Amino acid sequence: MNAIVRGLVRAAFHIWFNFSIEGIENIPKEGGIVIASNHRSMADPVTITIPVKKPLKYMARDTLFKNKIIAFFIKILGAFPVKRDTPSTELFKTCDEILKQGKNLVIFPEGTRQYENKVGAGKAGVAMIAARSGADVLPCGICFEGEKLHFRSKLTLKFGKIIKAEEIAVQGTSSKEMRLVRDRIMDAIKELVEGHNEL
Numbered sequence: 626m627n628a629i630v631r632g633l634v635r636a637a638f639h640i641w642f643n644f645s646i647e648g649i650e651n652i653p654k655e656g657g658i659v660i661a662s663n664h665r666s667m668a669d670p671v672t673i674t675i676p677v678k679k680p681l682k683y684m685a686r687d688t689l690f691k692n693k694i695i696a697f698f699i700k701i702l703g704a705f706p707v708k709r710d711t712p713s714t715e716l717f718k719t720c721d722e723i724l725k726q727g728k729n730l731v732i733f734p735e736g737t738r739q740y741e742n743k744v745g746a747g748k749a750g751v752a753m754i755a756a757r758s759g760a761d762v763l764p765c766g767i768c769f770e771g772e773k774l775h776f777r778s779k780l781t782l783k784f785g786k787i788i789k790a791e792e793i794a795v796q797g798t799s800s801k802e803m804r805l806v807r808d809r810i811m812d813a814i815k816e817l818v819e820g821h822n823e824l
Contacts, residue, residue, distance in 0.1 A: 628678075635675045642769075643777055646676050648784035652763065656680065656727040658787075659755050661810050662765035663744050663818050664733035666774050669767055670702050672782055673731055682723045683731035703731075717757055724760045734811065740772040744815040749800075752807035756795045762788040762810055766817025783817040 638644040656679030662669065670683050680703065687706040690696040707716055723730050734751035735744065755762050764785040769778045793809055795802040 631675060631678075634671060638672070638675065638780070641776060642774065642780040644780045644782075646782045646784075649676050651784045651786055652677060653761070653787065656729050657724045657760060658729050659724070659751075659758065659760050659762045660729055660731045660765055661734055661751055661755070661762055661814060662731065663767055663814050664735050664738045665740075665742075665767045665769065666738065668774060669733065670699070670704070670731065672767060672780070673765060674702065676782070676784075677729060679727065679729050681729040681731050684733070703728075717754065720754050721758055724758050729763075730754075730758075730760070734807070734814075742768050742770075742818055744811060744818050747807045747811040749803050749807060751810060752793075752803040755793055755810065756803070756806050759790050759794070761790050762793065762813075764788065764810065764813035764817060766814055768818055785813050785817050788813060 660673060660677070660681065662673060674681060682703040682705060684707045685699055685704040687708050689699060689704075690706045705719065720730055732751050732754065734747035736748045736750075737745070739745050766781075766783040766785070768781045768783065771778070774780065788809065793806045795806060
């Protein structure tokens, strides 16, 4: 999303929602990081894009691409299709290439939307991608009241401290190691969403 479009979208969000952003100082100036966020609504990819100046790509379940209209718009936002719960070698290669190109990779590790400000259990895939890529991870929290966004919803986008790649580096790919990486990332997201939940 270029600067002009980003500015227009940001203005629209401020008009339509009671929108605020916290932790902008935690967003790295250089790209090539994994942004791991909770998942509240279909607007999440757009919401995250607003303050992030570097190009980003994000995973979307392959079934969304069956609708040509939806596919057109989410591709513009940087979406690429993945099959849910079936991480593959090809997916890891795609993610590695995105990060090497200096683009940011957005992941919603819960795998599905949550309908309240509670963080669901993370999937193992986010841990494997983060650990294999060698990229830093930026935890992100999206908070609003109720099940759905509506006019003048108080919508808060929060960015936490970077989790450095060396902090979640692993020697192998054992289930225990992946759980530790997943839990480190999910705990950081949970702190943003549930630890500071003054809406």
